[in-house]
Amino acid sequence: MLRVIGLLLLIPLFDILVLVALSVRFLGPVATIALVVLTALVGMLLVRAEGRHTLRKIQAKLSRGEIPDDEVVDGALLIAAGAFLLTPGIVTDAIGLLLALPPTRYPVRVAVKKFVVTPYVDAKTEGFTTGRVYTGGFPQEETSYEGDEEYTMGDDEYSVDRGSGSDN
Numbered sequence: 001m002l003r004v005i006g007l008l009l010l011i012p013l014f015d016i017l018v019l020v021a022l023s024v025r026f027l028g029p030v031a032t033i034a035l036v037v038l039t040a041l042v043g044m045l046l047v048r049a050e051g052r053h054t055l056r057k058i059q060a061k062l063s064r065g066e067i068p069d070d071e072v073v074d075g076a077l078l079i080a081a082g083a084f085l086l087t088p089g090i091v092t093d094a095i096g097l098l099l100a101l102p103p104t105r106y107p108v109r110v111a112v113k114k115f116v117v118t119p120y121v122d123a124k125t126e127g128f129t130t131g132r133v134y135t136g137g138f139p140q141e142e143t144s145y146e147g148d149e150e151y152t153m154g155d156d157e158y159s160v161d162r163g164s165g166s167d168n
Helices: 002-027 029-063 069-086 090-100 102-125
Strands: 149-153 156-160
Touching: 002 029, 002 090, 029 069, 029 090, 069 090, 069 102, 090 102
Parallel strands: none
Antiparallel strands: 149 156
8 A cells, every 4th residue: 555655646747757857858847838738738638538448338338237346447547537637746647547548448447347446356255256145045034924923032932923923
């Protein structure tokens, strides 16, 4: 967890270094700012279109009675892509665009499912994720009773008549 936090703190620092180097050596400050704004706008349009496409895929799978697991992970990755694209900087825009494009999002989705989703589901369900734990059904209680049953609670005894429905 500390490595993830450290990585998240290093990304903005690296982004600032790239922006300064790009501004000073190659483009100049105005062109660098324009590039950052342009990549953010194009990326947000792409995320919006991909989000709509993913939502349609979720609705189609649900209407067929299937579980939209890949599409839900895609939706989460698109939210992360949008967050990266809204953060100003070349590095974060590049990460956001990579998460927004379907061919580059696929390996990330596979890794997220393998290293995040599956261990989390296994930990929460203790391995029972199939939904077929009770294959023979729940045991049925008998509905007919032959007589009264007697329960002992301390020194007092009482009887319960389950068949007649009358009070004793």
